[in-house]
Amino acid sequence: MPNDTPLMKPTMPRAPSQLAPLWDWLGCQLHHPQGIGGAWIGRAMALANAQPNHLAIQALGLRPGDQVLELGFGPGLALRHMQQRWDAHFVGVDPSHAMLRQAENRNRRALAAGRMRLHQSDLGTLERLGYGPASFDRILGVNVAYFFSPGGTEFPALHRLLKPGGRLVLFVTDRETMQHWRFAQGAHHHLWSASALRQALELAGFASGDVHINHCNLPLGIKGLLAVAELPVADDVAPLNLKRRYRD
Numbered sequence: 001m002p003n004d005t006p007l008m009k010p011t012m013p014r015a016p017s018q019l020a021p022l023w024d025w026l027g028c029q030l031h032h033p034q035g036i037g038g039a040w041i042g043r044a045m046a047l048a049n050a051q052p053n054h055l056a057i058q059a060l061g062l063r064p065g066d067q068v069l070e071l072g073f074g075p076g077l078a079l080r081h082m083q084q085r086w087d088a089h090f091v092g093v094d095p096s097h098a099m100l101r102q103a104e105n106r107n108r109r110a111l112a113a114g115r116m117r118l119h120q121s122d123l124g125t126l127e128r129l130g131y132g133p134a135s136f137d138r139i140l141g142v143n144v145a146y147f148f149s150p151g152g153t154e155f156p157a158l159h160r161l162l163k164p165g166g167r168l169v170l171f172v173t174d175r176e177t178m179q180h181w182r183f184a185q186g187a188h189h190h191l192w193s194a195s196a197l198r199q200a201l202e203l204a205g206f207a208s209g210d211v212h213i214n215h216c217n218l219p220l221g222i223k224g225l226l227a228v229a230e231l232p233v234a235d236d237v238a239p240l241n242l243k244r245r246y247r248d
Contacts, residue, residue: 051218052142052171053078059169059214059228062086066137069093069161071123071154072144076103079118083110090116091131093123123154126161134163142171145197146178146189155204165233168206172197174215174223194225201229 057078062068066088073079073092076099083090090110094100100120110116119129126135139158148154158168175191194213201211206229216224 049074049077049142052216052224053081055216055224055226056140056142056169056171057082059226060138060140060167062088062138064088067091067135067163068138068140069131069136071139071141071158072147073103073118074099074142076106076118078140078142079103079110079116080106083107083116088115091136092116092118093121093126094118095120095122123157126157131161133160134166136161137163137166139166139168141169143173145170145172145192148190150190152200152203155200159205159231162231164231166231168201168227168229170197170227170229171216172225172227174225177221177223192225197225197227201227206231 060068060082062082062085064087066086068082068088068090070079070090070092073094076092079090079092082088092103094103097120100118103118104111107116107118111118119125121129139162141158145154162168172192175193175196178189178191194215198211198213202208210230210232212228214226214228216226218224
């Protein structure tokens, strides 16, 4: 990804506050939950991500037999929802040990049955774990793109991991909303607009016509962005068409 094409715009500095250490701690915990605080953050994530998870899973269009990757699975609720409803195979990666334990507790049957594998790792280590190019039919990431590296190297990696005809779904809270949240003002979060998210996906290799951004209105006036990106399918497979459902 070119270094001269900024994808993540810096936020405006705010006046110092006595609560600044608290906001910084919260931002750090959201990035990498750990300890007792991380356990509580996981419970909060389960509530806050309920509707984003629902919207993103709906957009995935899961099919029986799909190989599915969830990036940053958190407390494991999206994985539980999917494995209970679709006969597919699931892989999850999350760097937090606290989140790994919560996700394991919520998905014991699928893990025991061999339908799910969970790894305490990040996207960069997937290849060393045995997942090479074109490993997944569907990839899901809900409220994780804030924590991608400044160069956005995760986007090309996600493109490589998709099979032909595969679909990537990312949900983020719109920059328009997040710029007002103190915990998101530190170095732990990168904020996204619709145009920056589209640009990142196109630079990663997704064709412009295969990237669709849906603007979502959530409770409490929160604005979200649901990005759906697809790879071209083989000649003998009918293409998936999301243009009527997801419009920029």
